[in-house]
Amino acid sequence: MINEFPRVRFAPxxxxxxxxxxxxxxxxxxxxxxxNKGIFILRIEDTDRNRFVEGAVDNLIDTLNWAGLMADxxxxxxxxxxxxxxxxxxxxxQKYANxxxxxxxxxxxxxxxxxxxxxxxxxxxxxxxQAKYDKHCLNLSKDEINKxxxxxxxxxIRLNVKPGNKIIIDDIIRGRVEFDxxxxxxQVLIKSDGYPTYHLANVVDDHLMKITHVIRGEEWLxxxxxxxxxxxxxxxxxxxxxxxxxxxxxxxxxxxxxxGDVAVEDYRTKGYLKEALINFVALLGWSAGxxxxxxxxxxLAEKFSLERVQKxxxxxxxxxxxxxxxxxxRKKTDAELVSMLKDEVSKSEYDAVDYSDEYLLKVxxxxxxxxxxxxxxxxxxxxxxxxxxxxEETSRLKNWKPETPNHLQRLCDNFENVxxxxxxxxxxxxxxxxxxxxxxxxxxxxxxxxxxxxxxxGPGIYEILEIIGKEETVNRIKxxxxxxx
Ligand code: GLU
Numbered sequence: 001m002i003n004e005f006p007r008v009r010f011a012p013x014x015x016x017x018x019x020x021x022x023x024x025x026x027x028x029x030x031x032x033x034x035x036n037k038g039i040f041i042l043r044i045e046d047t048d049r050n051r052f053v054e055g056a057v058d059n060l061i062d063t064l065n066w067a068g069l070m071a072d073x074x075x076x077x078x079x080x081x082x083x084x085x086x087x088x089x090x091x092x093x094q095k096y097a098n099x100x101x102x103x104x105x106x107x108x109x110x111x112x113x114x115x116x117x118x119x120x121x122x123x124x125x126x127x128x129x130q131a132k133y134d135k136h137c138l139n140l141s142k143d144e145i146n147k148x149x150x151x152x153x154x155x156x157i158r159l160n161v162k163p164g165n166k167i168i169i170d171d172i173i174r175g176r177v178e179f180d181x182x183x184x185x186x187q188v189l190i191k192s193d194g195y196p197t198y199h200l201a202n203v204v205d206d207h208l209m210k211i212t213h214v215i216r217g218e219e220w221l222x223x224x225x226x227x228x229x230x231x232x233x234x235x236x237x238x239x240x241x242x243x244x245x246x247x248x249x250x251x252x253x254x255x256x257x258x259x260g261d262v263a264v265e266d267y268r269t270k271g272y273l274k275e276a277l278i279n280f281v282a283l284l285g286w287s288a289g290x291x292x293x294x295x296x297x298x299x300l301a302e303k304f305s306l307e308r309v310q311k312x313x314x315x316x317x318x319x320x321x322x323x324x325x326x327x328x329x330r331k332k333t334d335a336e337l338v339s340m341l342k343d344e345v346s347k348s349e350y351d352a353v354d355y356s357d358e359y360l361l362k363v364x365x366x367x368x369x370x371x372x373x374x375x376x377x378x379x380x381x382x383x384x385x386x387x388x389x390x391x392e393e394t395s396r397l398k399n400w401k402p403e404t405p406n407h408l409q410r411l412c413d414n415f416e417n418v419x420x421x422x423x424x425x426x427x428x429x430x431x432x433x434x435x436x437x438x439x440x441x442x443x444x445x446x447x448x449x450x451x452x453x454x455x456x457x458g459p460g461i462y463e464i465l466e467i468i469g470k471e472e473t474v475n476r477i478k479x480x481x482x483x484x485x
């Protein structure tokens with residue numbers, strides 16, 4: 001280790017959204033830093049100008065902050081990116097590329113894209129395991145190079161990979177991984193537009209930012225030999241590597257957009273709690289080994305270790321995420337829930353000022369065991385916010401009989417005597433009505449539920465009545481009688 005305390009970084013490319021896999025990488029870096037009293041750095045790798053997306057950096061920062069993963073060092077949203085965005089560091093990469101040129105570890109390549117295309121075609125025909133540049137420009141004479149430069153022929157700068165010993169990576173998660181240098185391509189380090197490629201910028205920045213542990217997705221493992229060669233050619237200390245397992249769909253294929261949402265923003269919009277998402281993502285490839293499943297961020301930071309990250313891919317199970325959302329929702333205090341529900345009501349077609357905290361809390365208590373999401377307090381039990389205008393057809397056919405209006409009318413009459421709006425009173429009153437009419441209570445309860453809520457499921461009927469109150473109950477019954485008879 002270079003320092004006593006680790007320095008780690010999350011280094012996303014701003015593609016427009018934060019992938020859940022990216023959230024996991026960010027989280028593991030964050031947890032590792034917190035656990036080991038280290039520093040968590042956010043660095044924006046935006047050197048691929050073809051993939052530039054307006055607003056993507058701010059969106060990334062905001063999403064990470066929403067999830068609670070605040071960087072100790074890094075850009076702030078709103079354009080205050082400081083030295084943590086690679087497009088502002090181009091001269092640094094150029095300087096280091098020149099250093100490699102000077103040492104013979106890199107060379108200029110003037111090949112046209114046609115030549116490179118033909119080369120690839122030929123190699124494909126020969127069925128070579130992978131396409132590689134043929135070092136054509138390594139053999140250019142000084143005069144040839146100068147002539148090209150004078151004529152302003154565009155060029156790239158390539159890594160000059162030399163034959164040598166096996167490249168060995170002792171990955172904290174994957175163990176020892178070996179690569180033969182003959183399989184490593186003369187990677188472009190600086191593109192003809194003057195921008196560095198990911199490989200050069202990433203290694204230079206990890207060195208300059210004194211990164212001790214590179215924790216990133218497994219898809220970068222195959223790039224690591226190039227990085228190790230760069231560290232060696234620069235004569236820099238190599239950080240520790242930890243490559244995180246792939247995220248998989250339930251059928252074992254790589255997690256893809258086609259099978260569901262992959263953007264953290266989508267989960268956020270759908271109303272997943274950040275606590276649930278963080279908890280879920282933490283368990284995608286890591287476990288504390290203690291059978292606990294429900295964790296908060298600070299507990300994770302106490303328990304996390306890279307040694308307990310698994311090697312094999314991790315299945316993204318949406319049912320588990322939904323369950324965690326349900327559990328985390330129930331762990332919220334009444335005050336938190338009321339304030340969250342108020343926000344949710346404000347976002348809906350209803351007006352939050354119409355409902356007191358006390359009212360909302362009653363709705364919450366009635367529904368908390370029946371919802372996975374905050375929004376379901378409104379969608380599943382809309383009848384606490386508005387009288388039903390439509391009535392579930394199957395329940396109507398089953399429960400609304402020709403004699404029902406008369407029965408319900410009698411019920412309304414008795415409800416007039418309910419004085420304190422308690423569920424007990426409603427229950428007594430309904431029992432009395434059923435006796436008076438000589439019918440079973442079910443003959444009243446089912447149509448009553450349909451009349452006041454429009455649907456057949458939900459919390460106990462007396463609880464619903466207590467919440468909406470006598471007056472509203474009677475009005476709804478009368479209106480249902482008109483509509484359904
Ligand atoms: N910019 C790379 C990405 O988008 C970073 C990979 C790394 O962490 O080295 O994932």
